Amino acid sequence: MMFDGRDEEEILGLMRSSLPSFAPCRLEAVYLRSGDELTPRLPEGGTEPDLDAGVGALGPTGGALKAGDDGWLWAFPMNSKKVIEGYLVVRGDREPSPEDRFLLQVLSQQTAAALASVSLHERERENVLALSRFNEELTESVRRLERQRAVHEVLNRISVSGAGVTGIAHAVHELTNLPVAIEDPFGHLMVWTGEGELPKPGERRYSRLKERAVVHGRPLHEDGWVLSVVRPRTEVLGMLMLVDPGQVAGEHELFVVEYATTVLALELAHRRSLAEVELRVRRDLMDDLIAGTDDESAYARAAVVGHDLHGRHHVVIVRWRHRRGVEAIAHAAERVLGGWQRQILKSRHAGALVLLVDGEVDGPALYEGMATLLGSRTGAIGVGGRCAAPADIPRSHAEALQALNIRLESASPDGATTFDQLGVYRILSTAENREEVESFVREWLGKLLDYDRKRGSELVLTLFQYLECGGNYDQAAAALMIHRSTLRYRLARIRSIAALDLADVDTRLNLHVAARAWQVLRGKDTEIGEP
Known part of the structure; x- marks a missing residue:
């Protein structure tokens, strides 16, 4: 009865109902293998974690499980062609006789064989369906080849004649008897074969249609339009469109658009290649000019x-x-x-x-x-x-x-x-002497930089602006947006902290160079008023 076309659920139900006639036992659980996992299929209410763990630890011969205080518990392996398909777990008030245990093992193996047969039939049905789908795809491919011959001559003639984008648009119009528009990748109209202007819908709706066409990948027939994206690889080069307010475009028109899109992609890609050649010439020229x-x-x-x-x-x-x-x-x-x-x-x-x-x-x-x-x-x-x-x-x-x-x-x-x-930093700064420049800045401004970092002050900036202004108090105070007396106080602090004589010519020169280098190192402009 298990092999008369029943599905998995019916086979398990038949095994469950017949179990008491084989031995004085009752069904505790059925575990079936799914990949590398053992999954409990019966009872419907689920199993206990301890039982799952015990079954998971069993070997190919099955064996006794912990039954607690409730009689005898045993797991019989469900073998099919030497492969463990799962386990049949039964419970009894006492251990059955050897003859009953033999019958239970036979029932377990018979159930495994029936389940394997069901799986085999399912795979056969899947193979039949796959073959049917392949035949349908093959038939469709043959039909597409036949349709291609119908339009190949016209579009191929246009492609090799040098008629360009305009010739392709007029050929599509001739083959479909519908107005044709071709846009560049930025949405600008390149060719229009209809009368008057291209009848675009609302801007938002039009953008949504074009976005859907890009995602669709094939000619999209929607809202009175047939839109096909010209994309020879991954980059969009343009858009080919049929205006179809009467929704008359069918399989033939869609194929014409699809094939014309391929021809148009070759044309636009050729144009792009010419542009890239010109760009390469420009790059080569630029490389030689630099060298x-x-x-x-x-x-x-x-x-x-x-x-x-x-x-x-x-x-x-x-x-x-x-x-x-x-x-x-x-x-x-x-x-x-x-x-x-x-x-x-x-x-x-x-x-x-x-x-x-x-x-x-x-x-x-x-x-x-x-x-x-x-x-x-x-x-x-x-x-x-x-x-x-x-x-x-x-x-x-x-x-x-x-x-x-x-x-x-x-x-x-x-x-x-x-x-x-x-300024002077363009003489000092190279990849080789950057450390020397930084060391020079630290030598002359290190104490002031440390003071500013600890106190949040601006003594180095004050010194920089003072030297940039040539020692003019009024100009330096204005650049720093502070009072003249504040400037005098800061300069006194600078003299005290750094122990520097700002009146010494060599000292002023070294401080000015170090301050300018400091400004450049921190990425600031060196012009007065823009520290």
Whole structure:
């Protein structure tokens, strides 16, 4: 009876009902293996933890379990082809006879075999279903190939004829008899085959439809539109759309859109490749300019890519910690500099963006503009000195890199530093002598720095502004926004704490150099009024 097509639950029920006829025992529990775990299937109310632990510790032959004060408790293994499928646990008032125990073992093995048979039939049914699904998919693939032949000739002819995006749009219109629109990745209309203007729905609804099309991955037919994303790999290059207010587009129209999307992806990818070639030419030029090349060759090569190297230029190096990478950083820099009517050449070096900008560059303003566009202030900019000719570009690049490194190694690594702002520090600061510069600052300002740190005072800043103002009390007090008498008091404290003679020329010079180096190390501007 166990092998006449019953399911697992019916087999277990049959075993449970027939158990008393085999031996004077009753069913305590049934454990079945699921993967590496033993799971109790009977009784429905669950089992005790002690029983679960005891069964879990059994070997392949089963055995006696702790029965407490309630008679005899034994677990019979449920074997199927030498594999333990589970255990049949029975309880009796006394230990059954050897003959009864033999019958219980047979019942256990018979139940295991029936359950294994059910599992085998289920796998066979799954295989049949899988084969059926495969046949359906194969049939659908054949139908798609047949449909492809119907439109292949038209779209392939357009693809090789050089008709471009416009030719593809008109071919789709011819094959579907529906208006066709093609947009670029930013939503700007490239081609429209219908009359009048493209009838867009509300902006929010239109954006939602395009977002759904991107997620869908296949042509999306919804709300009177068929939308297909042009995405040869992972980057979206555009959108192909049918305007279908009558909801007449069917399988044929969807296939035309899908195949046309593939052809359009090749066309737009080709356009992108040409643009990348031009960009690579620009990068190669920029790399050679940084390495150093003759002026005549530089002027000629720059003219090929539409950049006039005559006139003043500056090298700008940008490092920004941003999740969207260097492309987003470059786009932000181009937008800011483009708003200033600046022409640029760009390249990448060691993960940084390197720009050659015509005209003057306001480093702090460039930083603020990029921070706004990127939504992040975790970036640093170094601006090199002025280039009067291409031969000056390697020097400006080295200066921009030095300014950037000083900014990154300072106490305020985010912001912009111009080489011209570094003053005497641009002579002192290199990667090799940074420790010497810091030691020099500590030698002349160490006592004042320690005092400021402990007391929360501003004696070093006061000394810096006093020296920047050439010892003029009124200007220094105004820059610090304190009273003249307060300035005199602070200077007296400086003389007392540091044991320094501010009237000594050599002492003033060393203090001024140390104070300027201190300002640069902490990432601050050195101009009066902006400590």
